[in-house]
Amino acid sequence: MGLLVVGCGGASGPKTLEDGETLRVIASTPHLASLAMAIAGEDAKVELLPGEGGNPHEYEPTISDRRRLQESHLLLVNGLALEPFDAVKLAESARVTLVDCSAGIPESWLLDGHHEEEGEEHADEHAGHDHGHGHEHEGEHNPHVWLSTEGAIYQAEAITEAMAKMDSANADSYRKRLVEVKASLTGLRDEFKPRVAELKKRRFVSNHDAFPYFAREFGLEQVGVVQRTPGATPTVQERREIELLLAEGGAEAIFMEPGFDDSASRA
Template structure:
């Protein structure tokens, strides 16, 4: 996260002047719908599912692009400014947002922090449900709900429970922005929430009886998933997938793999798999995909994949690795 590039107010001002001159975002606002701009893929999918026929959703980060270091171009900023709602994760995920929001003038857009009300974890920690969320001193290991500090882990969407809360926040924002279609938004949300509840149950039923509880991952993105289902992650890199691991980090990972009898190292599709495959070869184990759902590849978009289908694929690979 520390390496994330932050747009300065000056850069944003220049970008606003250049609005419409690029950005690679093909979508545009629609005249006859509620326009929603989202900062990255999961929020796009949740907004599409909850908004249904009444919304036009523009996702800022293009397919195949990893969002941690992405920053908006002129057309992206214009799309946000021309929308009714701007959905972003918060919790420190989008490094450019604070400066952008300060630069907003004379825009009708309402910013919505999707992670509001989610119990945020500290970076580098996952407390399991059976630990009751307490450390050895009996104190709550979570940051306070809705308070995101520099040490907050923003990857909250990888918990289906949190995805449900985030979808509810989107529903509430849509009801406020477009009360005429309140009943439709509530019905869409209820249907989608039921699917997320089913996904949560599927994870619990599938993972609870497996012999292993430790996973080796390339990117420290899975604390919320580990928290919900009693797992522990060991990551090659930190919260940002482009962080550079040291020789000591690699040594610790090899030791972890050996100590816990791990047979697979998980990598993700939107960043280089070189380190994961090098370590896997060195440790004589194999690799599998565990998708942090920060974005989809162009091929996944063509195949009609979405949050739930990718999370189901993640579950299959977790089940295989934890045998």
């Protein structure tokens, strides 16, 4: 397992954990905060950098967020160009250690950020149109790795090692909880897979291009997206193409996420 931990702050360097001090971790997304909380238990304090329900693709730290960050030791980011802000500069200004939770994921496992999912070609042949396929991510790879069991485990491992390195006194506890987190994630996968296997219809449209890893793991097909970029309003033509895709049976559902404008998808 690889791990990228960046010490920021120039000559002054990032803060270290003093004797008797509680490790403070701040995460850029709800899923990283959730993983970190499960690993931390009572041994560390974990906070979410943006407000609850915010869109991580559009979030920019506020003055109050920066103040909270200055009181922390670790900044967890998803990486893979998910966050729109400059994480290195943000961590440097707050003198915190930056942890890219996707840095250790093998490149061969990652999906292209401009990836045409299996099934898109089929859908195009079915309806004879371009149905607004997802091409919104500026990074080389699609960043939504946590929406698969293996991707979430990769990130949980990165979080654990960063916390254990900073807070060696509680390292064993963090690693023990990681075992529990892995068991929970694989248990959910094993419970869900047989249910998905019973589905006769497996094609779906996503509100934005968030589900390729999920689709790959469970044998589903993401055949289109409503928003080419998160929060963007689809054009009249794009909307008609999605409507046609759904009407002609090229897809059977629309997947949506909390924190994103879903008005176009609901329409």
